[in-house]
Each structure stands twice: as C-alpha cells, then as structure tokens.
Amino acid sequence: MARPREFDTTEALNQAMQVFWSKGYEATSLSDLIGAMKLSKSSFYDTFGSKHDVFLAAIEHYKKTITAQVSAVSGLDAPARKLIESLFERAVSRMTEEGGQRGCFLNNCAVEVALHDPAAAKLIGGGFAIMEDTLFALVERGQREGGIAPDKDPRALARYLTSSLNGLMVVGKANPDPESLSDVARTALTVLD
C-alpha cells in the first residue's frame, strides 16, 4: 500500500509546494493537493501521512531548492556586491511581473502559520537562516573585494538584507509597482556603501 510503482516523490512535493505557495496552508484543500500531486487519496495518505506532514515536507523541499539555487549564485565569479544587487533586482522584477505576486514561500509561511505551528516555525526559521548565512558569506566576500563597506558588521548586514528582501515582498504584494519597489531596493542597497 503506497505510492505508484515508479513515482517521483520530489516532483510531487514540488507540486504540493506550488499549491501551498499560491493558496496558503489553510486555503489549500486535500483535493487541491491530490490534484496537483497526481496521486489518489489513498496513495496520498499511505505515502505522506497527512496534509500537515506534506506541508512540512514542502517547506523542507523549498529549503533544498533555495540551497541549491543559492550555492549556484554564490559560485558565480562576479563581485559579491553585484550578486547581492541582482538578488534584489530579481525580487523586484519577479514581484512586478504578471502572476509573480506569490512572493516568497518562506515569507508566506512565516506570516500565515509560524505563530500557531511550532513545527513549521522551526523549519521556516531554518530557511531564513540559510538565506542569512548565504548573504553573510556574500557580504564578507564583498568586504574583502572592496565592494562593501568593510567597517560594518557583516552579520548585522546579512540580517538586515534578509529582512529587507522580505519587506520588499510584502509591500510588493499589496502594491506591485515597479517604481516603488525599485526605490525600496535601491535605497536598501545604499547601506552597503
């Protein structure tokens, strides 16, 4: 009793994540999930246990994908400052493009469930930590390279940048205006000078 004989579990989790991302946890129903994951109700429960279990797994899945993306970006040999800037630019353009207002999955989860779902909160915290650590490494590198003010505390900068990116997503949801968001991104990055 389990999932189809050959069945791409990570792809299913990816689909589940997409649904949670678009609709939020509460607003996502079982039928939404089994529809997106393309398995039967029975297989769903046999394989994943419960809606909440899938939710946690989706958060974990998200963390894996950003870890991959992030290490790809950090590996580029462009100056670290440029990489950080392009992170903000990409956030702005994603938020302003058609259908891009889903924002950041972690961000959405943090706001919707962190207060009432300790298990999820822990995973989400871990996700933010990944972002922060990535930015920390980039900031330190930028300081060595000379693109970022060397006297500033890199940990504080990393925390600040993480928070700034999240702020951008939130205001972008209510008002996805390119000009506004560019103002925010540009101003936020002046801290690195």
Place this chain on the structure above:
Amino acid sequence: MARPREFDTTEALNQAMQVFWSKGYEATSLSDLIGAMKLSKSSFYDTFGSKHDVFLAAIEHYKKTITAQVSAVSGLDAPARKLIESLFERAVSRMTEEGGQRGCFLNNCAVEVALHDPAAAKLIGGGFAIMEDTLFALVERGQREGGIAPDKDPRALARYLTSSLNGLMVVGKANPDPESLSDVARTALTVLD
C-alpha cells in the same frame, strides 16, 4: 432585525480585527467571530452581512486606528528622526515580547489574502499608503530639521522605511530574537544618515 439595542459597533469590529489578526482570515471561523464580537449569529448576519464583509470592515477599522495613532505620534514635538527611530524600536520590542508575534495586521493580510482578494488588496494598499505618507511627512520634516540626510529623495526613503518595517515583522515572526531584530533596525536606520 439588527444588532442589540445599544451596541458598540466599532468595539465589535475591533474584536473581529483582533481575531483575524491572531488567526488569519481562513483560519477564523464564524463561531470565533460571533464569540469575540459578542453577538448572535442572526445579529451578525443582519448587521454585517458576511464573514468577508466583516473582514473588509476590520481592515478599514485598522486603518482608522493607525491613522489616529500615527497623527498622535507625528504631532509630538520631538525631532522627526527620533520619532522614526522609536517606531522601529517599538516594532522590535513588540515582536520580541511575550505574545507579540502577531506582527502587523496589514502585513498579515497582505501576505495571506492580497493575491486572491482584490477588494481586500485595495484596502490593504490604502493602509500601506497611509504608513508611507506618514513616514514621508516625517522624513521631510527630519530633513528640514537636519536629522536626516537632506539630499536623499524623501519619497524613496518613505517607501524604504515602510518596507523595512514590514520586513522586520516577517523575520521577527520566524525568529523573534531581540539581537537579530535590533541589528536589522539599527542597520536600516543608517540610511537616514
């Protein structure tokens, strides 16, 4: 057919707002609402129409309360820069104190419903606009007073500060650590130098 003979509508909306604030829109049930608002199901529907109508009214109510608070703060004769700083300080301490992790109601609403609820999205956008305009006025005053860099675009700064405050709330939800959040707030405010 209506509400109780003497009935404080704004107080009821305030209670409704508290519930939506704590639990989110989807996770709030009718019984939650009529419990908090202290009226019967019949009176609820007679007076307010529907859950969604109450939700919109609660957002409006929130906007009224922040407008009031905000004009009180702006009226203080302390330097504008100090007022902005205390806004961030208060955000940090609220997020880190026991039970303060609800964050900002507008922020929560933006993340949970803006994408799928145009009517709410419009009200939420208006709420952010109030914040932005308030900060804009403070920034301009700060620039005149000399506490804030006069060469920077006050509109961009206001947008940036609004976004920063929201970012603070989001990361605070997942990780309500005073040190982290202080780092964020302190760093964010250096933009005003």
Place this chain on the structure above:
DNA sequence: CATGTTTTGGACCAATTAGTCCATAATAAT
C-alpha cells in the same frame, strides 16, 4: 397590561473538510 418592535437561540441546510477503508484493478514475480 397590551402592543409593537428588536433580538436571539437554535434548528436547519448544503457543501466541504480531513481522513479511513476496502473491494477491485493493475502490475510483477513465479
């Protein structure tokens, strides 16, 4: 006290929720 107006509890509704279970169907192994 009687009349007219408000307000309410709670019965009721249809839809939906997350979740269980099993007989059947599909597949694989022998």
Place this chain on the structure above:
DNA sequence: ATTATTATGGACTAATTGGTCCAAAACATG
C-alpha cells in the same frame, strides 16, 4: 497461468464550514 504485491476509485465518516430562517423571548412604548 497463478499467485502475490501494489495502487486506486470511491464509498463512507464525523465534524465543521458559512449561511438562512423563524418562533419565541426580551424589550420599549403606549
């Protein structure tokens, strides 16, 4: 071809959802 395994559709719960409705209770007014 037979057997053993695996997966599925869908019937089935029990609870809850938002919402309607009305007879009775509470109240105010005369």
